Amino acid sequence: MQLAREELEQAYKQMKTIREFEEHLHREIMTGSIPGFTHLYAGQEAVAVGVCENLTEADFITSTHRGHGHCIAKGCDVIGMMKELYGKADGLCKGKGGSMHVADMDVGMLGANGIVGGGPPLATGAALAAKLDGKGSVAVSFGGDGSCNQGPVFESMNIAAILNLPSIFVYENNRYSEHTHCDYVIASESIASRVEGFGIHTVKANGFDFFEVHEVMKELITKAREGNGPCAVEFETTRFYGHFEGDPQNYRAKDELKDDRENNDCITIFKDKVTEAGLLSDDDINKLDEEVNSLIEESVDQAKKSPLPNPEDVTTDVYVSY
Amino acid sequence: MTEKTYREALTDALFLEMRRDENVFVMGEDVVGGTGSPHAEPGFVGGVFGVTGGLHEEFGLDRCIDMPISEAGIAGTAAGAALAGKRPVAEIMFCDFMGLCLDQLMNQAAKFRYMFGGKATCPMVLRTTYGAGMNAASQHSQSLHPLVTAIPGLKVAMPSTPADAKGLLSTAIRDDDPVIFFEHKTLYTISGDVPDGEYLVPFGKARMVSEGDDCTLVATGRMISFCENAAQALADDGITCDIIDPRTTSPLDEDAILDSVEKTGRLVVVDETPPRCSFASDIAALAAGEVFSSLKAPIKQITGPHSPVPFAKELESEFVPSPTKIRDAVAEVVNFK
Ligand SMILES: Cc1ncc(C[n+]2csc(CCOP(=O)(O)OP(=O)(O)O)c2C)c(N)n1
Ligand SMILES: [Mg+2]
Numbered sequence: 001m002q003l004a005r006e007e008l009e010q011a012y013k014q015m016k017t018i019r020e021f022e023e024h025l026h027r028e029i030m031t032g033s034i035p036g037f038t039h040l041y042a043g044q045e046a047v048a049v050g051v052c053e054n055l056t057e058a059d060f061i062t063s064t065h066r067g068h069g070h071c072i073a074k075g076c077d078v079i080g081m082m083k084e085l086y087g088k089a090d091g092l093c094k095g096k097g098g099s100m101h102v103a104d105m106d107v108g109m110l111g112a113n114g115i116v117g118g119g120p121p122l123a124t125g126a127a128l129a130a131k132l133d134g135k136g137s138v139a140v141s142f143g144g145d146g147s148c149n150q151g152p153v154f155e156s157m158n159i160a161a162i163l164n165l166p167s168i169f170v171y172e173n174n175r176y177s178e179h180t181h182c183d184y185v186i187a188s189e190s191i192a193s194r195v196e197g198f199g200i201h202t203v204k205a206n207g208f209d210f211f212e213v214h215e216v217m218k219e220l221i222t223k224a225r226e227g228n229g230p231c232a233v234e235f236e237t238t239r240f241y242g243h244f245e246g247d248p249q250n251y252r253a254k255d256e257l258k259d260d261r262e263n264n265d266c267i268t269i270f271k272d273k274v275t276e277a278g279l280l281s282d283d284d285i286n287k288l289d290e291e292v293n294s295l296i297e298e299s300v301d302q303a304k305k306s307p308l309p310n311p312e313d314v315t316t317d318v319y320v321s322y
Numbered sequence: 323m324t325e326k327t328y329r330e331a332l333t334d335a336l337f338l339e340m341r342r343d344e345n346v347f348v349m350g351e352d353v354v355g356g357t358g359s360p361h362a363e364p365g366f367v368g369g370v371f372g373v374t375g376g377l378h379e380e381f382g383l384d385r386c387i388d389m390p391i392s393e394a395g396i397a398g399t400a401a402g403a404a405l406a407g408k409r410p411v412a413e414i415m416f417c418d419f420m421g422l423c424l425d426q427l428m429n430q431a432a433k434f435r436y437m438f439g440g441k442a443t444c445p446m447v448l449r450t451t452y453g454a455g456m457n458a459a460s461q462h463s464q465s466l467h468p469l470v471t472a473i474p475g476l477k478v479a480m481p482s483t484p485a486d487a488k489g490l491l492s493t494a495i496r497d498d499d500p501v502i503f504f505e506h507k508t509l510y511t512i513s514g515d516v517p518d519g520e521y522l523v524p525f526g527k528a529r530m531v532s533e534g535d536d537c538t539l540v541a542t543g544r545m546i547s548f549c550e551n552a553a554q555a556l557a558d559d560g561i562t563c564d565i566i567d568p569r570t571t572s573p574l575d576e577d578a579i580l581d582s583v584e585k586t587g588r589l590v591v592v593d594e595t596p597p598r599c600s601f602a603s604d605i606a607a608l609a610a611g612e613v614f615s616s617l618k619a620p621i622k623q624i625t626g627p628h629s630p631v632p633f634a635k636e637l638e639s640e641f642v643p644s645p646t647k648i649r650d651a652v653a654e655v656v657n658f659k
Contacts, residue, residue, distance in 0.1 A: 116391045149395075
């Protein structure tokens with residue numbers, strides 16, 4: 001743990017912001033005020049934050065249908081995101097995209113994605129652009145366990161390998177794709193072993209522990225920046241809610257969720273580590289919690305007050321010019 | 323007759339066809355749910371929209387196959403199995419995901435019969451959902467029937483009622499050509515009388531939803547109820563409409579549409595896709611070309627705008643044709659001088 005105090009505070013704040021963002025949505029979805037399909041990232045925060053704390057705005061990420069965590073971790077404006085999820089005119093994507101399509105080019109966030117497996121080819125393209133620019137930027141694609149069975153994902157891995165691109169394939173294995181267990185749909189021993197088939201350097205790591213994620217990624221991202229080509233990581237993780245809100249989750253092992261919440265909560269693990277090591281005090285944590293809570297409250301407040309989109313705008317932004 | 327939901331009617335057809343022909347099987351993501359799970363018995367999902375629920379209990383996991391998230395693979399294996407004599411019914415959760423499997427549909431399944439000199443059949447059904455109305459945004463709300471209707475070799479069915487859902491799906495399964503079967507995701511919970519036992523609705527035969535004198539309305543799927551709604555309001559003003567549901571966009575019952583337009587002299591086509599190269603423009607061109615001299619007013623097309631489907635409620639409602647827009651369009655053509 002050679003992180004400076006500000007880095008620790010920043011990491012905690014980011015994870016906690018994601019958690020509270022999702023907890024708010026979890027409550028709010030029941031009331032019907034969040035339109036559309038919303039997939040919550042709670043439980044996986046250490047991965048998004050552990051990865052993105054190694055990136056700058058000049059780096060790129062692509063995300064998934066479960067994208068809020070990646071967006072916040074990469075620096076998307078939380079208030080703008082909340083407005084977007086409420087379908088408001090001044091949301092990050094003007095109410096056109098919603099939960100599955102949050103994006104912000106200004107911070108290198110190339111989009112959540114409604115198409116499972118849609119991101120890796122795009123991130124590989126961004127990595128190609130980064131290589132051509134020669135400034136040491138990298139591109140990270142986040143993907144779930146289920147997404148590794150899409151053909152375009154394999155094609156992009158092969159392309160990244162033959163062109164030696166700074167494309168980093170991050171897999172968040174939360175054991176399930178919708179209701180299907182990863183063991184049934186993934187033929188190889190693991191996702192990692194499969195990616196190795198492309199000659200891509202691959203690591204398996206614990207996604208419950210921010211410090212492990214951060215360290216593994218630091219090394220891989222540094223290598224990618226130096227021109228050593230693509231790499232991949234498979235993180236073990238868990239989602240605290242169903243695939244969608246209202247999912248009865250009867251495909252999970254008895255006590256699996258309870259066990260994960262008790263023993264594999266990345267935020268508790270982080271807190272315990274930093275307080276036991278005396279790096280941050282309980283007071284420090286409480287102060288950060290308060291900051292996060294007021295940010296989330298502010299975002300909800302603004303989102304509720306924000307104007308609805310003007311129906312006429314349905315046809316704006318289809319093209320740059322037409 | 324039994325009152326059933328659209329969803330139940332589809333399930334009914336699957337049970338009957340799987341019983342009748344052991345070559346019929348279903349495949350897709352979570353069509354059983356939980357297959358191979360270390361923690362759960364398979365079968366608690368039965369498809370994300372619940373259409374394939376319960377099938378595995380009677381037909382087993384060999385004929386009810388959970389698939390990985392591999393749409394190209396799903397479409398391609400269905401096409402290959404069909405070429406080899408089976409009758410797969412593959413589920414693609416949202417038609418938007420056909421983007422991933424288009425090659426298998428467009429270049430493979432659609433063309434075997436023709437390219438191989440009439441010596442091959444590809445009796446596959448690809449069931450999928452379509453349509454806006456759930457704020458599911460641009461990648462989960464499209465209506466892509468025009469895209470596949472434009473491909474020779476594919477047949478395209480789009481039921482608007484529970485009875486048609488059952489009858490058309492049964493026909494699709496028995497049909498020797500590849501069929502893309504569009505289920506509107508907002509229709510699963512509607513109910514209506516459905517014939518018991520085996521029930522077939524022929525392809526290429528329109529349903530006359532209602533009859534009138536002043537205008538012909540042509541639509542499919544969810545838009546049928548919107549047309550009915552508009553027609554009721556118009557009836558108060560003494561305007562009556564033929565409402566025609568072609569039920570299959572390929573093959574298309576041209577005669578039903580043309581006969582009606584000859585009678586009413588006016589045509590409004592309603593569809594929730596964008597307008598360019600669309601179902602609406604196709605029907606409009608048909609009528610303009612064949613019964614031009616019967617027309618008393620310009621043909622109107624009520625469609626979505628030339629844009630993707632937006633997320634926010636206010637924007638999505640603007641995208642989807644409304645009963646009000648349909649009513650106004652009919653009133654306009656009826657009052658055309
Ligand atoms: C191409 C495509 N196929 C299917 C879906 C439906 N779908 C949405 S999320 C999902 C499961 C994804 O599982 P995984 O990649 O493990 O991500 P997780 O949900 O666990 O984060 C599926 C099948 C989709 N959105 N896109
Ligand atoms: Mg998963």
